[in-house]
Amino acid sequence: MRWGYVCLAGGLAASLPSPAAACGGFFCSSAPVVQAREVVAYAYEDDGTLTMAVQIVYQGRDEDFAWILPLPVPPGTIAVGTDALFDALSLATEPQFDLRLGTEGTCAQTECTFPSSGGGCGFGCAADASPAGARDAAALMADAGSVEILSRGVVGPYDTVVLGAASAADILEWLGDNDYDIPAASAPLLEPYVAQGFVFIALRLNANRDSSVIRPIVLRMATDEACLPIRLTAIATTPSLPIALFFLADRQAHSTNYAVADVPVDPRLWLRTRTWDGAVRDRVAELGGRAFATDYAGPTPRVSIALPDVLDLARETDPARFVGELRARGYPPDDLLLDLFERYIGPPGAQTARDYVNCLTLRGSTASCGAPTRFDAERLARAIEEEITAPRREADAMVARHPYLTRLSTSMRAEDMSLDPDFALDDGLPDVPQRRNARLIEQCSADYYPGRAPAVLEVGGVRYPARPGRTLSADAYCREMGGTARASSSGGCTAARGRGAPLMLVLAVGAFVAVRLTRRLRAPAR
Numbered sequence: 001m002r003w004g005y006v007c008l009a010g011g012l013a014a015s016l017p018s019p020a021a022a023c024g025g026f027f028c029s030s031a032p033v034v035q036a037r038e039v040v041a042y043a044y045e046d047d048g049t050l051t052m053a054v055q056i057v058y059q060g061r062d063e064d065f066a067w068i069l070p071l072p073v074p075p076g077t078i079a080v081g082t083d084a085l086f087d088a089l090s091l092a093t094e095p096q097f098d099l100r101l102g103t104e105g106t107c108a109q110t111e112c113t114f115p116s117s118g119g120g121c122g123f124g125c126a127a128d129a130s131p132a133g134a135r136d137a138a139a140l141m142a143d144a145g146s147v148e149i150l151s152r153g154v155v156g157p158y159d160t161v162v163l164g165a166a167s168a169a170d171i172l173e174w175l176g177d178n179d180y181d182i183p184a185a186s187a188p189l190l191e192p193y194v195a196q197g198f199v200f201i202a203l204r205l206n207a208n209r210d211s212s213v214i215r216p217i218v219l220r221m222a223t224d225e226a227c228l229p230i231r232l233t234a235i236a237t238t239p240s241l242p243i244a245l246f247f248l249a250d251r252q253a254h255s256t257n258y259a260v261a262d263v264p265v266d267p268r269l270w271l272r273t274r275t276w277d278g279a280v281r282d283r284v285a286e287l288g289g290r291a292f293a294t295d296y297a298g299p300t301p302r303v304s305i306a307l308p309d310v311l312d313l314a315r316e317t318d319p320a321r322f323v324g325e326l327r328a329r330g331y332p333p334d335d336l337l338l339d340l341f342e343r344y345i346g347p348p349g350a351q352t353a354r355d356y357v358n359c360l361t362l363r364g365s366t367a368s369c370g371a372p373t374r375f376d377a378e379r380l381a382r383a384i385e386e387e388i389t390a391p392r393r394e395a396d397a398m399v400a401r402h403p404y405l406t407r408l409s410t411s412m413r414a415e416d417m418s419l420d421p422d423f424a425l426d427d428g429l430p431d432v433p434q435r436r437n438a439r440l441i442e443q444c445s446a447d448y449y450p451g452r453a454p455a456v457l458e459v460g461g462v463r464y465p466a467r468p469g470r471t472l473s474a475d476a477y478c479r480e481m482g483g484t485a486r487a488s489s490s491g492g493c494t495a496a497r498g499r500g501a502p503l504m505l506v507l508a509v510g511a512f513v514a515v516r517l518t519r520r521l522r523a524p525a526r
Helices: 083-093 168-177 184-195 231-235 276-286 311-315 319-328 335-344 353-363 377-400 474-480 502-516
Strands: 038-044 050-054 067-071 075-080 096-104 147-155 158-165 199-205 217-221 241-249 252-255 291-299 404-412 422-426 435-443 455-459 462-467
Touching: 038 083, 067 184, 067 231, 075 147, 075 158, 075 377, 083 241, 083 377, 083 404, 147 168, 158 168, 168 184, 184 231, 241 252, 241 276, 241 422, 252 291, 252 404, 276 291, 276 404, 311 319, 311 377, 319 353, 319 377, 335 353, 335 377
Parallel strands: 038 241, 096 435
Antiparallel strands: 038 050, 050 217, 067 199, 075 217, 147 158, 158 199, 241 404, 252 422, 291 404, 435 455, 455 462
16 A cells, blocks of 8 residues: 555644755745644534544645545535644643752762863854745535435535445445545445444545645534544554544543543653653553543643734735735745745746745845746735635634633554544543643762762652662762862862752753663552
8 A cells, every 4th residue: 555545534644844944034934844643623612513623644646635534424514724723732732741850968079170161162152043715515415326425515625525325335436436546445444434324524636726735624513422533544554643632622521432541650751751652652552552641631721823814915016015914924934825825926037936935035125036927916815814814713713712621642553443432521520731740859968979869750749769879989970070080178078060960960860761760660550
């Protein structure tokens, strides 16, 4: 099977763009983003409906792109969304491990001699950086053999169709006849959904599209039951797929048929020698491959997704002023905006749209960069409104109208994707903060120099061993610090550097824990 051949239940092929060279201008301030997880956001609406936003990730040729998702009920509306929703929610809920340093007792002290530093750029010195429409498909009924077409239309860059059928074979036959490239291997995975009366939404890139930028899809459905159709994902997945799910509601969400992944306390999380995703993956594997960790549960964080309107720029005649206004209003330099520039601004000569827009940004005039061969400000402003501004405004409003946010995460292997996880809301569950606080306490005595004494990690009043101590001679200690030992003129020892040495302490603990810390600090609760 070709990687990227098909995107199922969210699409899982990671995109690995090449880093842009430092250059300044509109499109040089954004770093490439590597999508490494499947991300879905659910919003429980007051009218009993459910909004489901799915981030689609795809790598491959445009003509190969096909995406199919089983749904318990036909969607009332289908629209394109914005990646900004997932970026903002991820940033606001990613678990943070805050570490404070402390000392008990008094460590041994000695005086070290350090070589004088030469000129040049060392710590604390940095080089200067370069400046840097959718339409709802009308519901229709059509006779297509044993396949029932519930809706069909064009949404953003996609052809969309919602199907019902008596068998998976009928669905695959219809999709194949209509140029949806879905592998036959998906038939046995589709069949259980058919038996339950599910419908199927299928997407492909429209042949007459203006854009091939893959966009999130937003579905609004007349149901209040959230589930993740994970079985189809097994066809095109990574060996261990990270999944992040966001639930916007009035109380906490949890899975009703998957276990709770209670990730044990691990000092390596605070010492940055282990990732949260890795800790979740290991705990889920211990629980049999089907479990979710609660990364965050609490009041919905304030996020800023909406952008100012741009329709007032429709009469602008100078592309440099148009581009300058977009940058001033905070429009991100992403692939979608570049795609719109390529549609409606024709750069002079052999310049690419990217280079031309960067030139207009830096120099501020067509006199310096050349007059465009075409510039349709009205259509450009309208396209930005429909494809960027409106989806962001709707996503911002969706987040704002829900007071509570839950983020669940897991990591799944293909062989564990035979049961779709279901979710429900529960107001009796405790909040889970984003920030997890701990103290790293060095237990000093006359036998140890700073940064070499035994240390414990204190979390919630409970102490966990972080490292044993290391006894060193004064010469060995000074050599590790980058200097040499020298005797004190008073016959005793005096401190030449701060007792705590926080930076060296963190580095020493991190290096030791990465090599020596046992994999498990306590038996996990079952």
